[in-house]
Amino acid sequence: MLDTNVIVSGLLWGGLPSLVFQAARDELFVAILTESLLSETINVLARDKFAEQLAARQINLESLAMQYRAAAEIVEPAEVPTGIVRDPKDVMILACAVGGKADFIVSGDKDLLTLVSYEQIPILTAEQFLDRLSNP
Incomplete structure (x- = not known):
């Protein structure tokens, strides 16, 4: 399961998050997602600060949402107690991972990574994820 920050980084700046996103597109693993995480991803990408990057890459948010929904398995989030992580939005990541029985959570979020x-x-x-993907 991919955290929103991995998707945004991969789409807009490349690097290792881009390779993770490409591996999902290439179906090297099954990406899982909830409707609320899809909405969060689109809302984050719609922020003014990303407009220039999206335009430069000719990324249409509506098209991206449809592609992401088609490429990922939509799952029902599990109930996760609040207070496990500092940022309440991170609870959505954990709920998706548990609800979708994820093998891994891939994130750049320090609060999640410290767990x-x-x-x-x-x-x-x-x-770490790319290393495990290439060396099972």
Whole structure:
């Protein structure tokens, strides 16, 4: 399961998050997502500060939403207690991962990464995930 920050970074700035996003597109793993996370991703990308990057890459948000929904498995989020992480929005990530029985959470969020795992689901950086993907 990909955290919103990995998707945004991968789409707009490249680097390792871009390779993770491309691996999902290439169906090297099954990306999971909830409707609320899809909405959050689109809302984040719609911020004014990203307009120039989106235009430069000719990314249409409506098209992106349809492609992302088609490429990912939509799951029902699990109930996750609040207070586990500092940022309440991170609870959505954990709820998606547990609800979708994710093998990994890929994130660049320091609060999530400090958990190391949640409900026996490892929380990895893009680099750690790509390493595991290429060396199963």
